[in-house]
Amino acid sequence: MSDKDLGFVRRYIFSTDHKIIGIQYMLTGFLMAAVGGLIAMLIRLNIAWPGKQWAFLEAIFPQGMAGGIMSPEFYIALVTMHGTIMVFFFISYVLVSGFGNYLVPLQIGARDMAFPFLNMLSFWIAAASALVMLLSFFAPGGAAAAGWTAYPPLSAIASAVPGSGMGQTLWLLAMALFIVSFTMGGLNIIATVFSGRAPGMTMRRMPLTVWSYLVASVIGVLAFPPLTAAAIMLLFDRHFGTSFFLPEGLVVAGELLNHQGGTPLLWQHLFWFLGHPEVYVLILPALGIVFDVIPAFTRKPVFGYRITVYCYLAVAALSMIVWGHHMFVSGMSPYSGEYFSVMTMVITIPSAIIGVNMLGSLWGGAIRLKTPMLFALGLIAFFGTGGFGGIFLGNATADVQLHDTYFVVGHFHFMIGGVTLLATFASVYFWFPKMFGRMMNDKLGKLHFWLTLVSFYCIFLTQHFIGLAGTPRRYYAFTDYEFLEGIRGPQMLVSVAAFVMGASQLIFMANFCWSLWKGKKAPINPWHATTLEWTLPSPPPHGNWGAELPTVERWAYEYSAAEAQDDFTSQVVPASQIPATF
Amino acid sequence: MEETHIETQPQNRLEATLVGLLFVFLAVGMVYLGSRGWLPRLASRHGAGIDNMLIYLLVSTGTLFLAGHFVLGYFIWRFGGQAKPSHRLSSKKVERNWSLVLGLIMTLVAEGGVLAIGMPVWGEYFAAAPPADALTIEVTSEQFAWNVRYPGVDGQFGSISPALIDVSNPIGLDPDDSIGNDDITTVNQIYVPVDEPVRIRLRSKDVIHSFFLPELRVKQDAVPGMTIDIWFVPTESGQFELACTELCGLGHYRMKGFFNVMTAAEFDTWLAEQSS
Numbered sequence: 081m082s083d084k085d086l087g088f089v090r091r092y093i094f095s096t097d098h099k100i101i102g103i104q105y106m107l108t109g110f111l112m113a114a115v116g117g118l119i120a121m122l123i124r125l126n127i128a129w130p131g132k133q134w135a136f137l138e139a140i141f142p143q144g145m146a147g148g149i150m151s152p153e154f155y156i157a158l159v160t161m162h163g164t165i166m167v168f169f170f171i172s173y174v175l176v177s178g179f180g181n182y183l184v185p186l187q188i189g190a191r192d193m194a195f196p197f198l199n200m201l202s203f204w205i206a207a208a209s210a211l212v213m214l215l216s217f218f219a220p221g222g223a224a225a226a227g228w229t230a231y232p233p234l235s236a237i238a239s240a241v242p243g244s245g246m247g248q249t250l251w252l253l254a255m256a257l258f259i260v261s262f263t264m265g266g267l268n269i270i271a272t273v274f275s276g277r278a279p280g281m282t283m284r285r286m287p288l289t290v291w292s293y294l295v296a297s298v299i300g301v302l303a304f305p306p307l308t309a310a311a312i313m314l315l316f317d318r319h320f321g322t323s324f325f326l327p328e329g330l331v332v333a334g335e336l337l338n339h340q341g342g343t344p345l346l347w348q349h350l351f352w353f354l355g356h357p358e359v360y361v362l363i364l365p366a367l368g369i370v371f372d373v374i375p376a377f378t379r380k381p382v383f384g385y386r387i388t389v390y391c392y393l394a395v396a397a398l399s400m401i402v403w404g405h406h407m408f409v410s411g412m413s414p415y416s417g418e419y420f421s422v423m424t425m426v427i428t429i430p431s432a433i434i435g436v437n438m439l440g441s442l443w444g445g446a447i448r449l450k451t452p453m454l455f456a457l458g459l460i461a462f463f464g465t466g467g468f469g470g471i472f473l474g475n476a477t478a479d480v481q482l483h484d485t486y487f488v489v490g491h492f493h494f495m496i497g498g499v500t501l502l503a504t505f506a507s508v509y510f511w512f513p514k515m516f517g518r519m520m521n522d523k524l525g526k527l528h529f530w531l532t533l534v535s536f537y538c539i540f541l542t543q544h545f546i547g548l549a550g551t552p553r554r555y556y557a558f559t560d561y562e563f564l565e566g567i568r569g570p571q572m573l574v575s576v577a578a579f580v581m582g583a584s585q586l587i588f589m590a591n592f593c594w595s596l597w598k599g600k601k602a603p604i605n606p607w608h609a610t611t612l613e614w615t616l617p618s619p620p621p622h623g624n625w626g627a628e629l630p631t632v633e634r635w636a637y638e639y640s641a642a643e644a645q646d647d648f649t650s651q652v653v654p655a656s657q658i659p660a661t662f
Numbered sequence: 663m664e665e666t667h668i669e670t671q672p673q674n675r676l677e678a679t680l681v682g683l684l685f686v687f688l689a690v691g692m693v694y695l696g697s698r699g700w701l702p703r704l705a706s707r708h709g710a711g712i713d714n715m716l717i718y719l720l721v722s723t724g725t726l727f728l729a730g731h732f733v734l735g736y737f738i739w740r741f742g743g744q745a746k747p748s749h750r751l752s753s754k755k756v757e758r759n760w761s762l763v764l765g766l767i768m769t770l771v772a773e774g775g776v777l778a779i780g781m782p783v784w785g786e787y788f789a790a791a792p793p794a795d796a797l798t799i800e801v802t803s804e805q806f807a808w809n810v811r812y813p814g815v816d817g818q819f820g821s822i823s824p825a826l827i828d829v830s831n832p833i834g835l836d837p838d839d840s841i842g843n844d845d846i847t848t849v850n851q852i853y854v855p856v857d858e859p860v861r862i863r864l865r866s867k868d869v870i871h872s873f874f875l876p877e878l879r880v881k882q883d884a885v886p887g888m889t890i891d892i893w894f895v896p897t898e899s900g901q902f903e904l905a906c907t908e909l910c911g912l913g914h915y916r917m918k919g920f921f922n923v924m925t926a927a928e929f930d931t932w933l934a935e936q937s938s
Contacts, residue, residue, distance in 0.1 A: 153912040227909045233886055234869040234910060240805070241911040327887025329824035331804075331834075332868040336824055344870055344885055380747040384757040409872065411885045414789040418781060425772040432764040435730075440760060442737040444749025448673045449681055449742065457734065461685060464730040468723035471772045476788075477715045477780035480881050481701075484872060484907040534688065541692045548700035548716070550876035552907040555915035561903050563702050563876050640747050647746070661751065 086622075094204075096196035097622050101203050102182030103515060106508075109173030112210055116165035119158050121582050126150045128575035130557035144222060152556040153242045156225040159554050160243065161216070163228030164251065168258055169210050171362050171500045176300075177206065177265050179507050180293045180365065182515065184269055186613035187290050189278025189630045191623045194271035202264040209257035212250050221245035227554060229355070232325040232347050236317045239333040249318065252311045259308045259354075266297035266304075278612070280632035284662065285651070287611050287636035288388060292368025295392045296361045299399060303357035310350035317342070348410055352403035359496050360399040364392060366503030367434055367463070370456045372636070373506050374438065376607040377453035378445025379647045381637035381661070384437035391430035391437075398427045408476045409483050417476040424474030431467055435460065450607075451525030455506035458533045459499055466494030469544060484554075487547025490540040498536055505529070505588070512592075513606050517618040518599030524591040531584035538577035542570050608648045611636050615650055634660035678742020682735035689731030693724055702876045705898035705923070709879030711783030718779055722771045792893030796859035799852060802833045803864070803871035803884040806913030808904060809833050810852050814844030815937055827867070846936040850919040852904070854896060855929035861893040872908035875921055883908055896923040 095101060125134070133148040144154030181199065185192055193199045216223040225243025226235035230251065238245045273286075273294045286294075316322040321338075325347045328340035371382050382388070404412060404420035438460045447453070469491030472478045482488065505528070512520050546567045551558065558564045558571065605614040612630055613620065630652045638649040644658045704713055741748075800819060802809040809832050813819050820842015826834035832849070835842050854860045864873055866884040873892075874881045882892045904919035924932070 151912070152915065156909065156912065156914070225912075231870055231908070237869075240869050330868060330886055331824050331827045333805075334827075334829070336827070343887055345888075378741070378747065380750050383752055384761070387757055387761050409881050410883050411888050411890045414784065417788070418784060421776045421780065421784075422773065425768075425776050428768040428772040429765045432768045433761045436760050436764045437757075439730075439733055439737065440752070440757075442734075442741060444747050445741050446672070446744040446747050447678065447738060447741045448671075449677060449738070454681070457681075457685075457738065461688075461731060461734060465727060468727055471723055471775070472716070472719050474772075475715065475719065475776050475780050477712055477776075477783045478719055480788075481712055481716065481876075481879050483881055484874075530684075537688050537692060542695065545696055545698070545700045550702050550874070550905075552874065552905055552915075554909045556912075557915055560916045560918055561905060563903050640750055642750075 091622075094200060096192070096200045098181045098185050098193045098196070098199060099515070099620065101199050102178050102180070104203055105173045105181060105206065106178035108207055108210060109170050109178055112165050112169040112173065115214070116162050116170055117582055117585060119162040119165070120578060122150070123155070123158050123162060124575040124578040126155055126556070127558070128572055130559055150556075153225060154222060155556045156227070156241070156554060157217075157223040157243045157247070160225050160227050160230075160251075161213075161223050164213065164224075164255075167228065167358070167362075167496060168255070169213060171496065171504070172258075172262065173206065173210075175365055175500055175504050175507070176293075176296065176361060177203075177262070179369070179504075179511070180265070180269055180297075182511070183289055183613070184272055184293050185276060186616070186620065186624060187287050187611050187636075188273060188276060188281050189612050189625070189632060190272060190276030191625060191629075193268045194275055195268050198264055199268055202261040202268070205257055205261035205264070209254045209261060212257060213254035216247045216250040216254070219246035219250055222247055224248045224251035229351055230314070230347075231351075232314060232317065232344050233330060233332070236314060236325055237330070237332050237337065238318070239335070249315065252315050252318075256308050256311045259304045259311075263301055263304055266300040269293050269297040270301065278629045278632055282632075284386070284389075285632055285635045287368075288371035288382065288385065289365070289368040291389050291392060292364040295396045296364040299357045299364075299396050300361045303354050303361075303400060306350050307354035310347060310354075314347065345407075345410060345412065348407055349403070352406045353400075356403040356406065357399045359492075360395055362496055362500045364395070366459065366500045367438075369503050369507050369510075370438065370459050371441070372609075372611065373452050373456045373510050374441045374445075375637050375639050376510075376609040377448045377450055377456070378442060379448075379639050380441075380445045381639055382437070383440030383443065384433070385635070385637065388434055388437050391434045394430040395427060395434075398423065398430070402427060402474075405474045405476075405479070408479045414476075421474060421476045425471070427474075428467065428471060431463075435464055435467065438463070450509075451520070451522050451529060452506045452510035452607075454526060454529045455502045455509065458529065459502040459506065462494050462498040462502060462536075465541070466491060466499060469494060481550070482547055484552060485547035486543040486551045486553055489553050490543030490547060493540045493543070498540065501532075505532070508592070510607070511613075512595065512599075513602030514613055514616075514618050514620070516596055516599075517602055518595050519602050519606060520595040520599060521591050524587055528584055528587045528591065531587070532581060535577040535581035535584065539574050539581065542574050542577075546570050546574070608646070610638050610648050610650050612651055615652055635662050637661075672745045673742050675743035679739050682737075682739035682742065684735075685731050685738065686735040689728055693728055696720070696724065703898075704877065704879070705896055705900070705902060706875075706878040706880065707895040707897055708783060708787040709877075709894075711779075711786075712879040715775065715779050715783065718775055722775070726767075726771070787894065788892075792861040792891070793859045796861040796893055797854060798861045798863060799854070800863040800865065801852070801873060801884070802867060803873070803906070803910075803917075804832065804867040805869065805911050806906070806917035807832075808850050808852075808873075808917075808919040810848045810850075812846040812933070812936070814846055816841060816844055820845050824867070833867070844937060846933075850904075851922065852919065853922045853924065853929060853932050855926045856896055856899045856923050858926070859893055859895050861891055864890045864892065869910050870908045871906050871910045871917065874905045874907040875902055876905065877902045878921070881907060896921075899923050899925060
């Protein structure tokens with residue numbers, strides 16, 4: 081069916097077209113990112129000048145900033161919401177659901193996702209979930225304030241912290257909705273990859289982007305449902321008197337509570353059983369995308385395609401059995417601690433091989449430093465840096481000092497924040513011409529890249545060092561402790577760098593909006609890339625392909641083939657014309 | 663042909679050099695910043711093992727961090743001016759060999775660190791029972807204070823019950839239990855003798871807290887419903903700060919206590935004063 085037969089609402093709002101849904105996810109995610117980013121600015125403002133009066137902020141947050149001064153309960157609510165929004169409602173939406181939806185059918189030569197209606201449903205549940213999460217701010221007592229990890233009893237008992245009233249209930253409902261939507265999305269991607277590939281698109285000819293979405297979706301579908309269960313159990317503990325996570329003898333705010341038999345550690349196991357694989361659900365697509373961006377700007381195939389796929393599979397399997405490295409000092413058995421240490425260190429092996437394959441993909445290439453490539457190169461550096469931090473934290477002995485300090489904050493911002501953020505930007509700059517038919521401005525893109533990269537290093541590497549000094553995370557102020565006196569200077573550096581990074585995202589927003597209307601018209605294949613989406617008009621029509629599906633003749637990395645005139649050979653060029661590598 | 667070649671023009675050599683150099687400068691700058699002594703001073707016996715672990719990791723990953731950024735910068739500089747690729751496909755053997763090299767490096771750095779340096783420390787202090795003569799101190803955390811209890815001269819703790827907790831009895835001591843009559847309680851102040859093993863028996867009344875002594879390299883969550891023992895040996899006299907490192911509510915950032923390490927004689931005097 082042609083999209084001309086559909087009205088505006090079916091075309092752009094309740095659309096079943098994977099491309100529209102992908103863009104809907106992307107825009108929703110960017111909106112949430114703006115909220116999460118502004119929250120980060122408030123957090124850093126308070127850390128730089130704790131308890132200082134900002135009269136203008138009282139107008140926006142009459143409760144949390146009464147008298148213009150941030151209250152400690154508002155501060156921890158901001159910390160909680162920043163983490164939740166960025167991990168689940170920005171990166172997951174834009175990178176996994178957004179680009180996953182947009183790219184997977186195009187790159188495998190399908191007309192749409194396997195279940196287009198389910199796809200629409202998952203987006204609208206996701207949108208509802210984001211809305212419920214934001215409503216948390218307007219609940220009596222304010223937004224959820226037990227951290228993005230929502231450890232009970234703090235998150236279970238309304239009198240434990242103001243945010244554990246209605247705010248926490250909305251947080252849990254939003255998370256349950258999010259997981260329902262994300263699981264539907266994951267199943268859809270798996271089904272699409274297995275059933276929707278065009279003739280000739282064998283598994284080993286799939287671009288690494290598709291591989292990464294496939295593997296990430298499998299991990300997601302396996303790991304996410306336990307948290308839905310946990311969220312519902314916690315809702316029951318909060319409202320219906322059950323005791324899944326609450327032991328006997330709790331005395332909160334001077335009152336003895338009538339619970340017995342539960343344990344707070346159960347939540348931690350269930351949360352991290354999701355939480356750790358979630359990291360890889362976000363990271364793998366980021367890595368996959370970079371493996372597809374790099375060859376377009378080196379004009380040569382990737383290095384180690386098959387080994388990279390094996391490493392994805394290894395990382396996926398291992399990611400399911402290392403969750404306990406978040407719990408070394410939780411009271412879990414110290415013997416489990418050593419098991420989780422040893423298994424976690426095994427993950428460094430496939431991860432390092434993926435890293436060396438990225439570097440190897442640069443070797444001998446004709447490197448061209450366009451904006452998407454710069455973000456890809458930055459990502460390689462971030463992936464290494466984040467990985468090295470992980471070696472500290474996965475080691476139980478070192479983690480005793482580092483657990484719940486700024487070292488952890490710095491580390492996961494490099495990985496789940498930085499790697500994914502740079503991949504998101506690389507994707508936007510790279511596929512913007514396909515999505516909207518126009519180019520983004522390259523000079524502004526480069527300025528955006530350098531400001532983001534340098535400020536990111538200043539913020540998050542410094543946080544590693546502050547963490548070594550023992551600085552606990554989620555502290556409203558660092559004024560009460562003598563041992564933290566030395567870190568106030570570095571904290572100021574971090575805050576200033578954070579403001580620079582926040583401001584430099586305005587360049588991106590301006591570039592994005594300006595290019596939508598005024599950008600240079602994009603040709604079909606501006607980067608001279610080989611994958612299937614670059615054979616389609618920009619933007620591709622509903623149903624993607626004309627009367628006939630494309631026939632795939634070769635792998636996705638046929639750059640600079642000796643027999644070819646151009647330095648790239650599309651996947652659809654017959655092998656009889658130009659021999660296929662495989 | 664409708665397509666322009668604008669987006670794939672050869673790279674400007676100068677720009678590639680600058681980009682490569684920037685990555686290297688960033689890495690060097692960050693290693694310089696990191697090489698400042700960031701760790702707090704050390705005041706416990708097992709802490710030396712933790713510091714060894716941390717220093718080993720800082721040196722080994724710092725080297726890899728530098729090496730990685732140098733390689734990245736070098737590749738960008740070296741290949742940034744090429745109009746055409748000078749190398750296309752590597753053989754399966756080359757790909758496999760690089761995987762093996764990286765696998766070996768990570769096994770040595772990451773797994774080797776855990777097994778050779780980390781595990782002995784972990785096994786000696788975290789997975790082992792404290793010496794029989796260790797001084798036992800019970801610490802019961804609550805929003806936002808640390809309730810401290812010593813067993814007194816009989817060496818035994820009296821029984822407690824959450825139902826008895828009120829403002830004047832923060833941990834719910836049972837007044838009818840004679841064993842508890844000599845128990846010594848303080849709030850936010852822990853006193854211990856230097857160079858003697860200390861066992862901290864951690865409990866929590868309300869939410870999860872975490873018992874963190876930065877200078878002593880001690881950190882352990884206090885979990886409601888659980889009693890968790892940890893032990894260590896302070897090696898320096900003086901007053902150390904106790905901080906909470908698990909988000910526990912709006913006063914988390916000021917849930918401060920003091921860990922006072924004194925000579926054996928001073929400690930005995932303090933104990934005698936409390937008992938009388």
